[in-house]
Amino acid sequence: MSNALHVIEINELSFSYDAQKEILRIPHFKLEQSEKCFLYGPSGHGKSTLLNLITGVLPQDKGSLKVLGCDFLTTSGAKKNNLRGQKIGYIFQNFNLIPYLSVKENILLPARLFGRSQSWVDSQKECDELMEKLGMTEFADIKPAQLSLGQQQRIAQARALIGKPELIVADEPTSSLDEKNTAEFMKLLIDSCEKKDLSLLFVSHDLRLEKYFDKSLSLKNINEVQA
C-alpha cells in the first residue's frame, strides 16, 4: 500500500498516442519516500506525457508504473482520480487557480473535493495557518486575478500541501517568477515538504534550482526516445 518504499516506480514504461510514434520509453525510474527529486526536462522530451502518466490522468499502456503502491496498469480511471485527489498535490507552471474561487476557496478545494484525509474543520484551520505562513491572510477572500504571479504560485503551493498528501508533483512552478520570488517559493516548498515528510518530483529546465534537491536527473537520460 502507500507505505511502500517507492513512491514512484517505473519499469520498462513506454507510451505512444498512436502505434507509429513512441513518445516515451523509460526503462527505469524510482522516487523514494521523502525523496526530493529534481528532473531536468526541457520541453520536447515527453515531460507532459510523463507527468500525465504519473498522475494517472493519462491511461498507461505498456510496462509497469506504480505510484504510491498502486499499480496503474490494473487500476481503474476512477481509482486513479481518487488517488490523485487524495494523495497527490500538483503545481502547474502558471494559472494554477480557479478564477471564480477566492484564495481561501482555492486552497481548500482539494479538501472540499476529496477530504485529503482530514476533517473539514482541520482543513480550514490548516488553510488559515498556510495563508499566514505565506503572508496571504489579508487576501483570503479576493479572487486570484488580483494577485501577482508570485502570490498565485504560493497559493498553488498551499493548495498542493493542504491535508495529508504523499507526493507533490511540480511542473516548472517557478518559470514565470523572478529570482526573488523563485527563491522564496523554493524555500517554502522544500521546507514544507520536509516538515510534512513528503516526496517531491520537481520538473524544471532551470538548472540553478538543482541545489535544493537530494537527487537530480535529466529526462533526456531516463527517456530513451529522443526528441
Added chain:
Amino acid sequence: MSILFLSLKSLRSRLFPVSLCVISLAISVALFLGVERIRQGAEDGFTNTLSKTDLIVGARGGPLQLLLYSVFHIGNPINNIRYDSYQRYVNNRMIDWTIPFSLGDSYKGHRVVGTTEDFFEHYRYRGDSSLTLEKGKRFEGIFDVVLGNEVAKKFGHKVGDSITLAHGLNSMSQMQHKNTPFKVVGILTPTQTPVDKAVYVSLYGIEAMHIGWESGTPDEGKLVNPDKLNKEDINFSQISSFLVGAKSRIHTLRLRSMVAQDSEEPLMAIIPGLVLQQLWQLLSHIESVLKLISYCVLGIGLLGITITLYTSLQERRREMAILRSLGVGPFKITALLLTEAFSVVFLGSLIGLGLLYLCLKILGPYLESEFSIYLTGKIIMTSDLYVLLSVCAAGLIAGLIPALKASYQSIRDGLTTSA
C-alpha cells in the same frame, strides 16, 4: 455537493451572460405557459358563452348556423318557428324552462333580441353566472328595452333614453321603426359574452313594431299608435329559436329526437356544448400555430443555454485541467456542466413562472374585459409543474452537448493545455 458548489460559483462569476440566459429562458417559459393559458382561457371563454342550456331549438338547417345566430348574434335564421309550435314545447313535461328569441331587427349595428322574462330568469353563462342589471329594471311595457352593457357604453345611453330600432340587420340603407320608439329601462352588467352586444325587448315589442310592416315595408295606413296599444291586442306569430332547459339531463336526448321528428314543423335541436366544442375545433389550427410558436420560443431559450455554455468551454480549458489535477474525473466534469445548465434552467423556469403569475394577475382583468379571454381565476395550475419538470429535463439535454464536449476536452488535454 462540491460539484454544486463549483457550478454555482462558476455561474456567479459569469453573472452577466448567465443572467441574460436566465432572463431569456424565463421569458420563454412565461410565454410558453402564457400562450397555453390564453388558449385555454379563450376556449373556456368561448365554450362557456352559454351554459346550463340543454338544447337550442330552431328551424331545420345547419347546427352551426343555429348556434351562431342564437348565441353569437352572427348570421340570420333562414326560417322561423311558428309560435304555436313553441307553445307546444313550453308545455312539454320534460321541459323545465325555455327562452324564446325573436331576431331580425337591429340598433345601430347591434342585434335586437325579442325575448321574455325567462331570459333574465334562466339564461346562464360561464358556469352558473346569471344575468343581472347594472341599472334600471327588466322590460315590462311593450316598448321597454334593456341594453347590453357594451351597447349602453358605446352610445352613452342611460336609463330613460328613447331609442329607435331599425328594421333588418343591414346597418346601411335601412328603415327605422320611427313610429314605435323604445324607452331604455335597464342596462345589463357586463358578461364578457355576446350578450353585451345586443339589446333586448319583449316579444310584444317585436310584434308591436312590426304591425303595419307585413309587406316588409311600412304601410302608413296600418301603422300603430304606440300609446293606444295594449298587450292583449298583440298576437304572436313566430319566433326565431328558443333555448331549452330540460327537467333532467336524461330528457335531453329524448327531447332532441322528439324535436327532430316533429310532424307539424321541420325543426332541429342542438346540444350547445357539443356544437360550441365543434366550432372551437374549427379554430384548432390557430391553436396549433400558437402551440408551435410557443414550442419554438422555448426551444430557442434552451438553445441559448447550449450556446452560452459551449462558447465558454474554450476559455475554461485551464479550469478543467486544474480540476483534473485535483482528482476530478471526466464524469464529474460532465456533471459540473450539467449542473450549471440545470441551475440556469431551474432558475429561469421559476422566474418565468413568477413572471407569468404576475402578468396574469395584472393583465387578467384586461384580457377578460377586452377579449373575453377568461383566465378562470385559477392562476396557479398543477399542469405548470409538469411543464416545469419537462423544461428542466430539456435543460439537461441542452446542457449535454457542452457537458460532453467539456469532458472530452478534459480527457484530451489532461493536465496540459496549450491555451
